[in-house]
Amino acid sequence: MQQPSSLSIIRTKRTTDGIEPVVKRMRTQVFCIYERSRLPSVRYPALVDIDLTNRRHVEILKSDLPRRSKSDPLLFAITPGDRTSLVQARILGGSFVVSKPVQVDEIERCLARLAPADEEPEPEIPSVHHSITRTAEALETAMGALRAGKPLDIEPMSETCRAIVAAMQEVGIGRWLEGVRIHHEGTFQHCLLVAGVASAFAAAAKMNPRDTIALCLGALLHDIGKAVVPKEILDKPDKLTPVEYAIVKRHPVEAHDFLRSKSLASEAVLRLVRDHHEFLDGSGYPAGLSGDAIDGLTRCLTVCDIYSALVEERSYRPPATTREALKVLFGLARDGKIDLAAVRMLALVVDG
Numbered sequence: 001m002q003q004p005s006s007l008s009i010i011r012t013k014r015t016t017d018g019i020e021p022v023v024k025r026m027r028t029q030v031f032c033i034y035e036r037s038r039l040p041s042v043r044y045p046a047l048v049d050i051d052l053t054n055r056r057h058v059e060i061l062k063s064d065l066p067r068r069s070k071s072d073p074l075l076f077a078i079t080p081g082d083r084t085s086l087v088q089a090r091i092l093g094g095s096f097v098v099s100k101p102v103q104v105d106e107i108e109r110c111l112a113r114l115a116p117a118d119e120e121p122e123p124e125i126p127s128v129h130h131s132i133t134r135t136a137e138a139l140e141t142a143m144g145a146l147r148a149g150k151p152l153d154i155e156p157m158s159e160t161c162r163a164i165v166a167a168m169q170e171v172g173i174g175r176w177l178e179g180v181r182i183h184h185e186g187t188f189q190h191c192l193l194v195a196g197v198a199s200a201f202a203a204a205a206k207m208n209p210r211d212t213i214a215l216c217l218g219a220l221l222h223d224i225g226k227a228v229v230p231k232e233i234l235d236k237p238d239k240l241t242p243v244e245y246a247i248v249k250r251h252p253v254e255a256h257d258f259l260r261s262k263s264l265a266s267e268a269v270l271r272l273v274r275d276h277h278e279f280l281d282g283s284g285y286p287a288g289l290s291g292d293a294i295d296g297l298t299r300c301l302t303v304c305d306i307y308s309a310l311v312e313e314r315s316y317r318p319p320a321t322t323r324e325a326l327k328v329l330f331g332l333a334r335d336g337k338i339d340l341a342a343v344r345m346l347a348l349v350v351d352g
């Protein structure tokens with residue numbers, strides 16, 4: 001890959017202005033320009049011009065970017081209309097997005113809009129990317145503990161859920177979903193999505209703090225039993241054989257039994273994990289519970305779980321749109337399988 005021509009334009013302009021830029025060639029196919037600005041309010045602006053849809057390049061960028069202060073603006077060069085890259089740039093903490101081909105004037109306009117350094121600094125808020133990373137780490141810990149049969153400290157998990165709830169209030173469900181889809185796949189993507197959707201659901205339903213954290217924690221942990229399901233079965237694009245399906249259907253019990261014996265998870269969380277595949281008409285699993293035997297919080301998780309599964313990226317099918325997913329959910333509610341009130345609440349959450 002050649003160095004983007006935009007960088008040489010900027011280099012020329014800046015050099016004639018007497019500001020010496022440093023073009024840093026990062027590892028494979030990742031380019032970035034750093035400049036030491038003479039503007040008193042702007043110290044080290046950086047322009048990043050990489051393929052933001054390439055997960056590996058993004059990972060390289062994240063590991064290569066030096067620690068930056070809030071007065072060091074991060075600019076991303078984006079092809080106009082490239083929504084995925086736009087979202088990714090925001091997640092990576094971009095101060096501004098400029099259009100490709102990059103114009104020096106546009107960069108200067110962006111930098112001029114920055115507040116002077118001596119203004120009151122904004123309070124630091126955790127980025128959605130940070131929250132997603134932290135949640136993924138918590139999930140990895142839980143699945144690792146289940147695989148190894150080791151105890152799981154539930155308090156850090158609850159703390160993570162409090163951070164998810166806060167992040168959701170700050171950025172909304174849309175950015176959470178986009179961020180998770182870009183960085184994760186498979187069971188990880190699914191659990192992170194369900195945790196986000198469940199948190200937004202709890203906020204919309206004005207649940208009390210205890211139920212909110214229980215629902216979010218149940219969502220985060222509901223499928224950790226899949227840690228012991230062979231990957232070939234989990235990733236199989238074709239229809240599962242009866243034997244394979246029976247193995248997959250053990251995951252609620254695997255997770256429940258692990259959490260009951262190896263953690264201090266509450267009864268509410270244990271129920272959520274064990275019963276999230278139960279249907280109101282008794283056709284679900286593992287116990288075939290029906291009606292009132294399925295508690296209200298679990299009904300909410302089931303709806304969030306099915307919605308998330310439908311809108312996820314899968315290798316063998318495109319993700320459903322919000323409208324398509326809601327249509328499926330209302331159909332299941334009409335058939336008496338899931339809670340209609342919970343579906344209506346979810347529709348408010350995801351449909352704005």
Ligand SMILES: [Fe+2]
Nearest residue numbers: 222223276277
């Ligand atoms: Fe599940």
Ligand SMILES: [Fe+2]
Nearest residue numbers: 190222223305
């Ligand atoms: Fe699930």
